[in-house]
Amino acid sequence: MVADEFYCCSGSPRRPGADLTDSITFFTTLVGDGCTGRFFALLKTNRQLPKILPPKRATVAVITKKARRGESGALAWLEDSLHYGVLKDGDILLVDAERCWQTQLMRDKLSESNIQCLVYPKALGAIMDPCDNAFHAWLRYAYAKNLAGKGGAGLEEKLRALFHGWSQSSETAIRGFMAHCGITAGQPKEVIRKLLAEGYNYKREWRDLHADQLAAYINFCKQHSFSEPDERASKRSRLMTPTIGTSAMHVGLVAPE
Numbered sequence: 001m002v003a004d005e006f007y008c009c010s011g012s013p014r015r016p017g018a019d020l021t022d023s024i025t026f027f028t029t030l031v032g033d034g035c036t037g038r039f040f041a042l043l044k045t046n047r048q049l050p051k052i053l054p055p056k057r058a059t060v061a062v063i064t065k066k067a068r069r070g071e072s073g074a075l076a077w078l079e080d081s082l083h084y085g086v087l088k089d090g091d092i093l094l095v096d097a098e099r100c101w102q103t104q105l106m107r108d109k110l111s112e113s114n115i116q117c118l119v120y121p122k123a124l125g126a127i128m129d130p131c132d133n134a135f136h137a138w139l140r141y142a143y144a145k146n147l148a149g150k151g152g153a154g155l156e157e158k159l160r161a162l163f164h165g166w167s168q169s170s171e172t173a174i175r176g177f178m179a180h181c182g183i184t185a186g187q188p189k190e191v192i193r194k195l196l197a198e199g200y201n202y203k204r205e206w207r208d209l210h211a212d213q214l215a216a217y218i219n220f221c222k223q224h225s226f227s228e229p230d231e232r233a234s235k236r237s238r239l240m241t242p243t244i245g246t247s248a249m250h251v252g253l254v255a256p257e
């Protein structure tokens with residue numbers, strides 16, 4: 001792909017189970033040349049908010065519709081991106097497999113704008129998607145750092161923290177994320193091989209410590225019938241002390257929200 005084709009996905013900086021009354025959903029747009037699209041945050045709130053972010057760089061939309069909320073949010077992002085020239089005629093949009101990007105209304109709107117939309121295979125977005133693979137982890141870190149020491153921060157403060165973190169993104173890093181996931185560089189088979197192997201490797205000097213920590217975690221799971229929220233119940237019965245190279249080595253290494 002050429003450098004000016006686009007990638008987009010949506011994510012939220014809130015923790016699972018958090019109060020949704022004043023929640024923020026942030027839409028990430030990364031461009032192959034290292035740029036980001038406009039800052040676009042979608043709020044679920046009943047409060048009137050002042051304009052706290054610069055309108056030339058940021059859009060903060062409020063959505064109160066309950067039905068088809070995901071589609072409404074994605075359409076709002078798309079209309080904003082088209083209005084401000086982030087997306088233009090002939091661009092390619094890469095998205096995850098969420099249903100909101102594949103509804104008939106969304107497909108019609110993309111077709112009218114001559115935007116080609118490509119969807120990552122289901123369940124592979126976490127490794128093939130430059131946003132989920134790397135950028136969101138960095139953004140969450142910057143967001144949390146900006147809120148450090150501000151217990152009980154309100155919605156306005158959270159928006160400022162998110163915008164400040166987003167503003168600090170590096171074009172060099174974004175180009176690296178794109179190349180790492182094979183969007184702008186690399187041979188497809190080799191890229192996928194490396195992506196699938198991520199998280200399985202560690203330095204040799206840490207091997208014993210890693211084995212001890214992993215064994216302790218697995219024993220804890222056995223004793224307390226515990227499993228991570230994204231693990232199927234059937235996996236619980238297959239927990240065992242792993243050896244180097246087994247698929248069990250990833251157990252417990254899920255990144256925290």
